[in-house]
Amino acid sequence: MVSLNQLVAVCLLYVAGLFVVAFLAERAATRGQxxxxxxxxxxxxxxxxxxxxxxxxxxxxxYAARSGLEYVTIxxxxxxxxxxxxxxxxxxxxxxxxQRVTSVADLISSRYGxxxxxxxxxxxxxxxGVTPYIALQLQSVVLSLSIFAAPDVGLITTDIPAFNAxxxxxxxxxxxxxxxxxxxxxxxxxxxxHPGVVIAVAVEAVVKLFALxxxxxxxxxxxxxxxxxxxxxxxASDIGTWQVQGGRWVALTMLSAAAFxxxxxxxxxxxxxxxxxxxxxxxxxxxxxxxxxxxLFVVPIAVVGLDLLPAGxxxxxxxxxxxxxxxxxxxxxxxFLGGFSSATSMxxxxxxxxxxxVSNHIVMPVWLSVQGExxxxxxxxxxxxxxxxxxxxxxxxxxxxxxYRTSGGGALAAIGTISFGGVAQFLPAMLGGLxxxxxxxxxxxxxxxxxxxxxxxxMLLPSFGQGGALSVATFEQGxxxxxxxxxxxxxxxxxxxxxxxxxxxxxxxxxxVFVVVSLFTxxxxxxxxxxxxxxxxxxxxxxxxxxxxxxxxxxxxxxMAQRILGAPEAQAFFQAEARAQGRLGDFPxxxxxxxxxxxxxxxxxxxxxxxxxxxxxxVGGTSVSxxxxxxVADESAQMLEYSSQLEAKSNELSATAAELRRANEKLTQLSxxxxxxxxxxxxxxxxxxxxxxxxxxxxxDATDMTGPDKTCYASIIHTETIRxxxxxxxxxxxxxxxxxxxxxxxxxxxxSDVLDLAVTxxxxxxxxxxxxxxxxxxxxxQLTTDxxxxxxxxINLVANAxxxxxxxxxxxxxxxxxxxxxxxxxFVDNGRGIDAEAQSVIFEKFxxxxxxxxxxxxxxxxxxxxIMTRLGGSIAYVSGRDEGAFRVLVPLQHVTDEMRQExxxxxxx
Amino acid sequence: MARDPVFLERKSYRRRRLLDAVRLLPLLxxxxxxxxxxxAVPTTQPSEGVPMSAxxxxxxxIWGGVLLAGWALWRRTRPDQDQS
Numbered sequence: 001m002v003s004l005n006q007l008v009a010v011c012l013l014y015v016a017g018l019f020v021v022a023f024l025a026e027r028a029a030t031r032g033q034x035x036x037x038x039x040x041x042x043x044x045x046x047x048x049x050x051x052x053x054x055x056x057x058x059x060x061x062x063y064a065a066r067s068g069l070e071y072v073t074i075x076x077x078x079x080x081x082x083x084x085x086x087x088x089x090x091x092x093x094x095x096x097x098x099q100r101v102t103s104v105a106d107l108i109s110s111r112y113g114x115x116x117x118x119x120x121x122x123x124x125x126x127x128x129g130v131t132p133y134i135a136l137q138l139q140s141v142v143l144s145l146s147i148f149a150a151p152d153v154g155l156i157t158t159d160i161p162a163f164n165a166x167x168x169x170x171x172x173x174x175x176x177x178x179x180x181x182x183x184x185x186x187x188x189x190x191x192x193x194h195p196g197v198v199i200a201v202a203v204e205a206v207v208k209l210f211a212l213x214x215x216x217x218x219x220x221x222x223x224x225x226x227x228x229x230x231x232x233x234x235x236a237s238d239i240g241t242w243q244v245q246g247g248r249w250v251a252l253t254m255l256s257a258a259a260f261x262x263x264x265x266x267x268x269x270x271x272x273x274x275x276x277x278x279x280x281x282x283x284x285x286x287x288x289x290x291x292x293x294x295x296l297f298v299v300p301i302a303v304v305g306l307d308l309l310p311a312g313x314x315x316x317x318x319x320x321x322x323x324x325x326x327x328x329x330x331x332x333x334x335x336f337l338g339g340f341s342s343a344t345s346m347x348x349x350x351x352x353x354x355x356x357x358v359s360n361h362i363v364m365p366v367w368l369s370v371q372g373e374x375x376x377x378x379x380x381x382x383x384x385x386x387x388x389x390x391x392x393x394x395x396x397x398x399x400x401x402x403x404y405r406t407s408g409g410g411a412l413a414a415i416g417t418i419s420f421g422g423v424a425q426f427l428p429a430m431l432g433g434l435x436x437x438x439x440x441x442x443x444x445x446x447x448x449x450x451x452x453x454x455x456x457x458x459m460l461l462p463s464f465g466q467g468g469a470l471s472v473a474t475f476e477q478g479x480x481x482x483x484x485x486x487x488x489x490x491x492x493x494x495x496x497x498x499x500x501x502x503x504x505x506x507x508x509x510x511x512x513v514f515v516v517v518s519l520f521t522x523x524x525x526x527x528x529x530x531x532x533x534x535x536x537x538x539x540x541x542x543x544x545x546x547x548x549x550x551x552x553x554x555x556x557x558x559x560m561a562q563r564i565l566g567a568p569e570a571q572a573f574f575q576a577e578a579r580a581q582g583r584l585g586d587f588p589x590x591x592x593x594x595x596x597x598x599x600x601x602x603x604x605x606x607x608x609x610x611x612x613x614x615x616x617x618x619v620g621g622t623s624v625s626x627x628x629x630x631x632v633a634d635e636s637a638q639m640l641e642y643s644s645q646l647e648a649k650s651n652e653l654s655a656t657a658a659e660l661r662r663a664n665e666k667l668t669q670l671s672x673x674x675x676x677x678x679x680x681x682x683x684x685x686x687x688x689x690x691x692x693x694x695x696x697x698x699x700x701d702a703t704d705m706t707g708p709d710k711t712c713y714a715s716i717i718h719t720e721t722i723r724x725x726x727x728x729x730x731x732x733x734x735x736x737x738x739x740x741x742x743x744x745x746x747x748x749x750x751x752s753d754v755l756d757l758a759v760t761x762x763x764x765x766x767x768x769x770x771x772x773x774x775x776x777x778x779x780x781x782q783l784t785t786d787x788x789x790x791x792x793x794x795i796n797l798v799a800n801a802x803x804x805x806x807x808x809x810x811x812x813x814x815x816x817x818x819x820x821x822x823x824x825x826x827f828v829d830n831g832r833g834i835d836a837e838a839q840s841v842i843f844e845k846f847x848x849x850x851x852x853x854x855x856x857x858x859x860x861x862x863x864x865x866x867i868m869t870r871l872g873g874s875i876a877y878v879s880g881r882d883e884g885a886f887r888v889l890v891p892l893q894h895v896t897d898e899m900r901q902e903x904x905x906x907x908x909x
Numbered sequence: 910m911a912r913d914p915v916f917l918e919r920k921s922y923r924r925r926r927l928l929d930a931v932r933l934l935p936l937l938x939x940x941x942x943x944x945x946x947x948x949a950v951p952t953t954q955p956s957e958g959v960p961m962s963a964x965x966x967x968x969x970x971i972w973g974g975v976l977l978a979g980w981a982l983w984r985r986t987r988p989d990q991d992q993s
């Protein structure tokens with residue numbers, strides 16, 4: 001019989017041995033030696049064996065003794081996942097490596113836009129989910145110790161006077177915590193890879209496999225007497241037939257597969273510690289082989305244990321109690337070491353993984369925000385990380401101890417499935433994140449929340465027993481007396497196995513809520529970018545986002561990196577980067593590539609979100625995140641709009657300038673016209689003035705002038721004065737007309753009357769006769785206009801014809817035609833008309849047809865045109881005829897501008 | 910002996926089909942391991958059901974078969990095979 005003290009001594013020796021192995025491995029790793037072993041697929045495969053904990057080592061036999069072959073489902077699920085590595089694990093490992101993911105919480109938070117909320121939720125859920133599992137390890141170690149303390153092998157062990165189970169559990173927990181702190185956070189290297197731990201886990205994997213197989217071989221060939229005898233014994237035993245419920249078979253296989261992917265410790269060894277993605281392909285068949293060997297002898301040990309040991313022995317301890325009862329102390333010691341290995345390796349890796357999550361996602365963000373003064377302040381931050389990890393380890397193991405004390409033990413397998421159910425809730429968010437771009441952060445949060453709440457209600461709380469955490473009334477009548485809220489018969493569907501019930505409801509509602517909420521929510525830009533990177537990871541392995549680090553001094557980054565990576569490591573990293581950039585000296589250019597590499601390096605220590613926050617503080621928030629890019633895009637869109645507005649404005653301006661230029665040209669022209677007009681006027685005025693002055697001088701100075709001469713000279717002066725007066729009258733008239741100051745006196749009369757007046761006036765005192773041809777019938781039209789002005793126009797035209805018609809027998813035809821509300825009056829004489837080149841200018845002021853005798857000032861036609869414009873009509877020379885022809889258009893009803901406006905307003909009303 | 914048509918690219922074609930097999934192997938394993946769902950579960954007479962030894966042989970036989978198949982596929986498809 002082995003004494004307890006001997007056992008403790010062996011354990012301590014074993015642990016010390018492991019510690020040495022880990023130390024040597026870590027030293028070799030930092031020196032870059034022994035890579036063939038440390039980074040071999042064998043070590044990778046063996047490190048995966050932390051899946052097989054004390055639950056496997058002790059619990060599987062107990063499980064088999066109670067429920068037959070059902071225990072094997074716990075290993076079938078992971079085997080399927082490994083065999084199907086191509087579907088999920090390949091992608092998971094690749095993403096984990098490219099994104100420098102540090103934990104399952106980091107993965108989920110990274111996928112959903114580096115959301116720290118999500119990371120905290122996943123961390124808290126993991127801690128709660130894994131707590132029963134750690135309690136299970138404590139319990140198994142305590143049980144295995146107790147069996148050595150028992151005076152009579154195999155009996156129920158709780159009432160042994162020499163052995164105080166709670167006290168033993170406390171010391172085991174303390175020992176494990178110390179061991180983990182020493183192992184995992186021994187040195188200041190807070191990088192999330194632990195080659196020492198991995199190699200220790202691999203050694204422990206060999207120890208536990210060897211121990212279990214040794215016990216199995218002893219049982220089959222030493223006790224049962226060979227393979228065929230063992231098989232016969234199996235069939236004859238209480239568990240000799242297939243008794244597994246179909247629902248449990250499927251549900252437990254699925255649950256173990258899900259938990260294998262989601263367990264924080266599995267994620268740690270499978271993804272974080274992975275060195276080469278090709279190792280996964282080897283582990284794909286090697287790890288199922290390991291699982292198969294581990295579960296191969298479980299049923300024989302259970303059956304032989306049931307046969308040989310006294311009734312009432314704890315089947316969870318058959319692996320130990322069988323060799324002990326046969327006096328095989330050495331084998332028992334080996335088995336104890338195997339179980340101890342299983343428990344310790346699980347506790348170390350699980351608490352390490354959890355403490356990484358707790359410190360990265362809860363402690364560090366809180367600490368950073370409490371510090372608040374910026375990441376480049378103060379000294380080394382690594383002691384904070386180390387301290388937070390150590391405290392997290394203590395906290396997690398303390399929680400496990402607390403659970404062990406409250407739940408009061410129970411079958412190991414039952415505790416294990418509770419833990420599996422908890423972590424399996426990550427599966428929808430995780431797989432959805434890897435395969436579905438539409439998965440959103442809100443969806444993940446709601447899904448996780450739903451699944452977790454259901455798990456707590458249907459699995460965790462009931463595990464404390466009826467009347468424990470939940471009252472008996474809740475079990476029977478449902479929560480708050482609501483019948484459909486019974487923890488083991490949700491929605492009134494009873495009769496299901498509690499485990500199947502909890503797994504089916506929590507996972508299916510989790511998935512449903514996750515999908516539905518994802519469908520109806522909208523992801524943020526950064527989330528969409530991360531989603532795209534995760535889902536299409538095999539195709540593109542681009543950076544998550546880049547830094548524009550122009551502001552970030554390399555020195556500042558160096559200061560921060562030293563605090564997290566450690567001074568020598570940070571300097572080595574910076575020097576390597578500087579060399580890679582082809583620069584001499586210690587500091588590389590803070591290019592986006594470099595800053596991003598640094599962020600990833602930091603992310604490996606403190607998690608992606610924290611690393612990003614820290615680099616962001618240094619770089620001064622100039623991270624070119626997607627939000628920033630969107631903001632930039634918004635700004636450039638605004639600038640585009642602004643510039644197009646400017647362009648429109650400038651077009652408008654140039655149009656205005658062109659208009660102004662045209663106006664200026666017109667003004668210049670007008671000015672020239674005015675000058676010409678003034679010189680014309682001066683000329684016109686000077687001619688009569690000259691003759692008046694000359695003749696009046698003659699009259700004044702000549703003393704011997706006869707009467708007739710005097711009369712003659714005086715009459716010349718008179719004539720010239722009249723001419724001057726008429727010229728001035730015309731000018732005045734024209735000016736009045738042009739300025740629009742003329743007031744029209746409208747009257748109604750027949751056209752013929754107007755023409756009569758005009759002809760009479762024009763021909764009064766004419767030197768030459770002019771025959772007038774008129775059609776009186778056409779002229780009997782009534783019209784309302786300023787008749788005096790119209791008559792003035794007619795007089796002018798008739799007088800012109802009389803003056804300028806060069807025909808031997810001058811004649812004038814006045815033809816009247818009515819078109820709609822206009823009257824067309826043509827004045828056609830039988831002269832030779834006006835030359836083509838003169839036609840365009842006859843209406844200009846002071847134009848007189850050269851070579852033609854005449855006395856006018858050349859203002860008559862100008863005045864006519866102005867008058868006709870005022871009367872709403874027009875006057876034009878009809879070209880293309882051999883004779884002189886003027887056409888006057890005059891409206892029947894004169895309409896002024898004001899009248900037109902009034903008419904328009906009335907029409908509008 | 911007739912020549913192989915050049916365009917068939919037998920090697921890469923075979924490799925792709927082997928990768929298909931890698932993808933399908935877990936489904937085969939799942940299907941075979943779910944066969945016990947169809948076994949009768951004895952209610953009154955324990956001797957009626959499938960005996961434990963047969964169940965063990967079946968479950969572990971598939972286990973061995975699946976991982977042997979996985980090993981064989983790995984031998985044929987591992988990346989360093991390409992160079993040889």
